[in-house]
Amino acid sequence: MQTSDFIVVGAGSAGSVVAERLSANGRFSVLVLEAGGSDRRFYVQMPLGYGKTFFDPAVNWNYRTEPDPGLNGNADHWPRGKLLGGSSSINAMVWIRGAAEDYDAWAAAGNPGWAYADLLPLFRQFEDNEAGADQWRGRGGPLHITDNRARIHPLTQRFLKAGIEAGLTLNQDFNGAAQEGVGIYQITTRNGRRMSASRAFLRPAMKRANVRLETHALATKILFDGRRAAGVEYLRNGRAVTALAGREVIVSAGTVATPQLLQLSGIGPAGLLQRFGIPVVHASAHVGENLQDHLGINYTYKASLPTLNQILRPWWGKLLVGTQYLLLRRGPLSMSMNQGGGFFRTDPGQPRPNMQLYFQAFSTVIPRLGERPILSPDPWPGFSIGLSNCRPTSRGSITIRSPDPRDHPRIVANAYSTERDVSEMLAAVKFVRRLASMPALAGIIEAEMLPGPACLTDDELVADFRARSGTVYHPVSTCRMGPDPSRSVVDPRLKVHGLSSLRIVDASIFPDSITGNTNAAAIVTGWKGAQMILEDWQ
Template sequence: MTQTFDYIIVGAGSAGCVLASKLSACGSHKVLLIEAGGTDRRFWINVPLGYGKTFNDPKVNWCYSAQADPGLNNRQAYWPRGRVIGGSSSINAMAYLRGLSHDFDDWAKAGAEGWNWETVRQTYEAIETHVERGQTPSSTDGPLVVSDVSEGMHPFSRHFLEASRQMGWHVSDNLNGQDAEGMMNLRSTVKNGRRWSSAAAFLHPALKRGNLRVVSNALVQNVILDQGKATGVRYRVGGQMAEAMATREVILSAGAVNSPQLLQLSGIGPANLLKRHGIKVRHNLSQVGQGLQDHLGISHFFHATEPTLNNTLGNRLGQMLSGIRYLLTRSGPLSVPVNQVSGFVRSDETAEFADMQIYCNPMSYKTETKGQPGVDTEAGFLLCAQPCRPTSRGEINIRSADPMDAPAIQPNSLSTNHDCDMAIKAGRVLQKLAQTEAIRSVTRTRIEPDVTRMNDDQMLENFRANAGTIFHPSCTCRMGTSEQDSVLDSRLRVHGVAGLRVVDASSFPSITSGNTNAPVMMLAARGADLILEDATKRMNA
């Protein structure tokens, strides 16, 4: 039997959970939230360091692979994406960084009117509660808990902060506050030793509302269109087909990979692509799936002269004791994400803004393609540099008309001179960081390839051979000014199709400087406000 709702949201991820909460809050709107994955009530999801276990688990992860990437020596990158309640916020590394102010001012310049820094800052402040050392909440009372977990970080991480000072970088208490750049002990979406995902913050408290229905383990096949308007969705659950109709809007929040895929499967996208796969063209929208951006990072590993997390988690006994400690006290190594020190810095004195994100982890490990991260048994640590604002643009396109076929992901990494230059600058920054007194004093050996012995050409080739995604895909249904340059208008409405919006990382006009989970939740919160504003205008018209 076909059921009718006011709003249908596709995807219970970082954005979808926020939307479901805000759109159902008044109690008068019937909201359906459809998720392809299942429950997030899983041990390794809730444990902060458990994302090493969910990294390649198909029970909670789409486990995508990109196409051979010419800019990265034709390597095929592994792309984990959340397929579970909470989406990628249930399997990510929990780092919380809003981004830099000019990221959002650039959104506005690109046609996303109303998304400048001053506006989005107010949304961030409305959804956040910051918990400082000693678990004292800030004055704000938003549902999203952002914690200072530095007391639980490994003592080795102090060397990273000292090295930052020796580099001349500002060391901040909180880069989500007044400080725009510098290094800090990362703030994380962790509450009382547990992951605080978008589902935990927004969806779970809303589930008691009678006007919100969640259907999980359900794969949406396509959006139903009637005379240029989205009126519902078809989805498969338990081997059966079902339909749901929307009296107001259908909202895609399936993420930067699956939202463009679903538009294309519904006949909205580049006409040539749709015709090739036998899909009726409902609206020729050439930019659907185009404009893909992602962050790439280059990591270098070092053996240390003093204990790191490897000494605890690199052996069975240490793992067992850490597990017991976590179960009894929700403390210890498992209670804190492995990314412990990070921040935004300028790659050199010519940079107008901070243009490089640095990660410093008190652990060294190896990850095979689609493999489980393997912790080094010897004491070690990692230094990583990630160019903040790449200019290369890739694409995501369906391979067939079958919703079960994973789309083709083509990153087009290092396809601009700017990005090649930034790859070299990333190597230079790590070269200098590795040679600070603070790092040299705790380095036993530099694991090959040794960045300190590279020239610029070698740094670029090293980046091509060894850099990897930081798992921040975005911009594949971006906001902009027209159908020629974008998929959405500044209110997240699909150009040329009534009653249809896209609200997730694919909506970004350009990638933000840092970790993308924070801006996705902000975007969804502001997007919900826009949806409700437009509904009120229609009622009063």
């Protein structure tokens, strides 16, 4: 039976960082358990290849929510990474830290050490930003961030100009002094390859003798000695394996799998556990509750100018961009589909931006089965303006549906379940149309393809976004952090309330969601969490 100082469950965005940090000084042995396999796959490493991973069970958990009344009864597809790097290996790579006010609110809720002033130095420590170091950006760290301003499609400049015409400012750095405005997204790539948490943190750690990685290792239960987490049971190659932890078990399985593992281990709502015959180790009503997610929708237009459709759809175009990528690591395949975007307020009364924009210089109205059709766009020139809400008030839950760890949990998203979320999205889609009506874009638009000009009234717009919206892949907060055990799962040092030697370090601990893409926040959570663990074991 193997014993390590620390067991890290999950080699995703946070877990990869935790493994690297805990092993860096050489004092501690670290076992990393990952349910998926290697990230050394062509379509994982090629940035625009993530369309191929969107439904691929080899690298993707392919979760589905319960049919959602807020989404017109649709069961939403939730891709989550099932490989080294986790969702950082299959995401759209946009690097957004979130607003300073997000983290300040975490600290104000009773979580000292989590204010933006506490986290900014940590971001700067691990970042290697191509745009250069300043008071906001870091340079020289393990995680490379590409500054795309010189590489964008010309249509993206029209989007920026339209945003300024609509009253937004030009923002040179969404991770700088303020978020509001339109600008170019920075992305996590390096030399034309995806810069996942695995590439930046885990693979360097794997070169150390004190790190051991087990892939295809599905954690099935946290083992306890009384109320102390003593180890982990996992399945590998069809057999059960037990690993013991001399110091701590750290769960970094993500917003979906972390509450699932806790519930399977007897930590969660007592009634739920008893229903499935799972002995209650620690009753905690909030395990799996408080689920938050950002919802998005695209408005798509037919253009009079060429877009990426004309180069990514024909065989000769695929050959051209493929050759360009293979030889030079440049071109459309080396980038994200979201080249530009921004943040805006749905009304002036909002204290700060509550909506996010995404500009895509191609369109995918005509679907293709089996993959997200990034590489098979429409046969006519088109582009899309997407948006998502940043701070939704709707809350959902994640609960086990059986005691079998191989069964996906029950995900109840409760999308658009509050009037505030509906009214904010209604105002937001109206703003997208206003943006498209600005001279910089209106002059090249031949037609609105989705939802189309027949969709006019408020009721029609609401019906449309209920039918067409879906997750933008930012679920958080199912094991949220807080000082009060009756309202949270972990304390401000990420220790599970009521138990010892057990921490959660991933996006499930967010007290509330952040303004923007969540991967940067998950990575800084890993860095901060590891820092606190090392402090406690000095």
